[in-house]
Amino acid sequence: xxxxxxxxxxxxxxxxxxxxxxxxxxxxxxNTILGHIIEKLKSAGIRDFVFIIGYMGEKVERYVRQKYPDxxxxxxxxxxxxxxxxxxxxARDTFRSEDNILIMLGxxxxxxxxxxxxxxxxxxxxxxxxxxxxxxGVTEIxxxxxxxxxxxxxxxxxxxxxxxxxYKIMHPQKLAESLEYIIQEDIRTQNxxxxxxALMHMIRNGEKMVTWSVDNWFDCGRxxxxxxxxxxxxxxxxxxxxxxxxxxxxTIIIPPVSIGENCTISSSIIGPNVAIGDxxxxxxxxxxxxxxxxxxxxxxxxxxxxxxxxxSSFKGLSHSLNIGDSTEINFGQ
Numbered sequence: 001x002x003x004x005x006x007x008x009x010x011x012x013x014x015x016x017x018x019x020x021x022x023x024x025x026x027x028x029x030x031n032t033i034l035g036h037i038i039e040k041l042k043s044a045g046i047r048d049f050v051f052i053i054g055y056m057g058e059k060v061e062r063y064v065r066q067k068y069p070d071x072x073x074x075x076x077x078x079x080x081x082x083x084x085x086x087x088x089x090x091a092r093d094t095f096r097s098e099d100n101i102l103i104m105l106g107x108x109x110x111x112x113x114x115x116x117x118x119x120x121x122x123x124x125x126x127x128x129x130x131x132x133x134x135x136x137g138v139t140e141i142x143x144x145x146x147x148x149x150x151x152x153x154x155x156x157x158x159x160x161x162x163x164x165x166x167y168k169i170m171h172p173q174k175l176a177e178s179l180e181y182i183i184q185e186d187i188r189t190q191n192x193x194x195x196x197x198a199l200m201h202m203i204r205n206g207e208k209m210v211t212w213s214v215d216n217w218f219d220c221g222r223x224x225x226x227x228x229x230x231x232x233x234x235x236x237x238x239x240x241x242x243x244x245x246x247x248x249x250x251t252i253i254i255p256p257v258s259i260g261e262n263c264t265i266s267s268s269i270i271g272p273n274v275a276i277g278d279x280x281x282x283x284x285x286x287x288x289x290x291x292x293x294x295x296x297x298x299x300x301x302x303x304x305x306x307x308x309x310x311x312s313s314f315k316g317l318s319h320s321l322n323i324g325d326s327t328e329i330n331f332g333q
Contacts, residue, residue, distance in 0.1 A: 001118060002098050003046045006087045007034060007106030008054025008078040009221075022056040023221060024106040025063055027291055027310075029233035029275050030258040033220045034060070036109050036233070038068055044114040046102065047071050050094045052087045054078045083192030089179040096176035103195075105165030109229050111216035117168050122146075123209040125199070126166030128217045136162035137196045139211055147209040152189045152196040163196070164217045171207065178202045223307060230291055231273040234258060260294065277310060284318070 007024040024034040031039065038049070049071055053060050061075050076091040088103070095101045102118070104110075110126060117124050125147065127139055133154070139161045140149040151157075169175050178198040181187075187197050203209060218229035234256035245253045253259075254271030260278035268285045276282070277294030285301040292298070293310030300316035308314065323329065 001046055001100060001102055002048040002050060002095055003041050003102045003104060004050045004052070004088065004091060004095055005034070005037065005104055005106045006052040006078075006084060007060050008052050008057070008081050008087055009107065022060055024060060026220070026226065027275065027277055027293060028109070028220065028226055028230045030260075032063070033109065033226075034063070034106055035067065037104055037106065038064070038071070040114065041102070041104065042068075042071065044118060050074045050076060050091055051106075052076050052078050052091050054081050054087075083188075084195045085179060085182055085193035085198050088175070088195060088198070089183050089193065092176040092179055095172045098172045100168065100170050101172045101175075103167040103169065107219065107221045108165035109216075109218045109220060109233075110164055110166055110214045111232075112166065112212065112214040117166075117212055120168065120210070120212070121170075123170045123202075123207060124166075124168040124212045125150075125209055126164040126214050126217075127161040127211040128164050128214050129160050130162040131160070133157035133160045133162050137194070138162060141211060145210060147203060147211060150196045150200045150203070152194045161211060161213075164214055165219075166212075166214065167195070167199075171202075174202050174205070174207060175199075178205075226307065227273075227289060227291065227305060230275055231289060234273050234275065254288075285316075 007022060009023060025032045028036065051060060051064060051073060053075055054077065057077060064073050074094055076094060078087045078090050112126060125139060130136060134157050135153065137150060137152045138154055138157050138159050139147050140159045142148040175198065178201040181201055182193055182197050189197060216232055218225050220226045220229055245251065248265040250267040251265050252269045256273060257271045258275040260276055260280065262279045263276055265282045268282050270287050273289040274287050276292045279295045280292055281297045283299045285298045288304045290303050290306040292308045293312060295310055296308055296312040298314050300318045301314050302316065
């Protein structure tokens with residue numbers, strides 16, 4: 001099976017991190033967002049990939065070729081960027097002759113049994129119940145459990161099952177034809193060509209599709225969801241095991257944490273839910289629920305719910321105090 005991964009987005013909600021790198025390469029746990037996606041697909045036996053690139057696409061291509069030389073990777077440039085449907089339309093010739101394909105968005109991490117999805121006899125759309133379905137593409141299910149309607153960001157949702165960016169398509173040729181249809185007929189939603197409209201065209205023409213509920217879904221295009229994904233991924237057994245951190249003097253490590261290669265940490269408290277990139281220096285700091293990039297330096301930092309990019313430097317205040325009885329000091333929240 002071939003996997004198609006659109007990674008052309010700018011990632012404006014993750015700025016300033018996406019000023020210097022595409023959002024798919026933002027670090028989370030012990031990898032990048034895109035790295036977690038590729039690893040999951042590889043574990044399901046997929047080795048053939050198409051990456052739809054755009055914003056800083058050369059960095060994505062370099063990352064994939066250097067870190068994953070064992071996969072067959074093809075790169076297609078989306079320019080201009082006019083929605084997910086437009087991205088897949090540009091790449092249609094890379095997959096239209098396949099028996100079936102898997103589409104996974106490059107800024108989304110999901111926990112799901114991929115092997116079971118790949119064995120399903122119908123096209124499968126990953127879904128998750130959400131509190132605000134009007135913010136997402138929404139599915140409506142018929143009495144026979146097949147999808148009868150797909151709507152992108154409906155004003156009055158008739159379902160709370162949101163599309164999570166995972167699609168197994170049984171007939172890629174029909175998808176290519178439906179993508180060509182919405183482009184030729186200029187069918188747009190919120191001024192973009194959406195995959196949901198192409199999938200709805202397939203359903204109208206007889207394609208049977210079913211939903212598949214995912215266990216966890218993290219749309220990593222926002223700081224809050226990225227930190228949530230980081231904490232969840234760090235909760236896996238390999239990160240909860242206590243290791244020998246004696247190389248970090250006067251330091252307390254509270255699992256789960258992920259600490260990269262060649263880090264120097266001293267006189268600090270690290271964890272829980274902290275991911276630190278390679279070659280980072282941390283001194284006299286307290287960190288929790290945070291992501292720290294590679295080649296960064298923190299001194300006298302007290303951080304929680306924070307994301308620090310690579311090659312960054314932060315030096316906080318160091319206090320020497322002589323405080324008497326019945327005193328309250330508040331340096332702010």
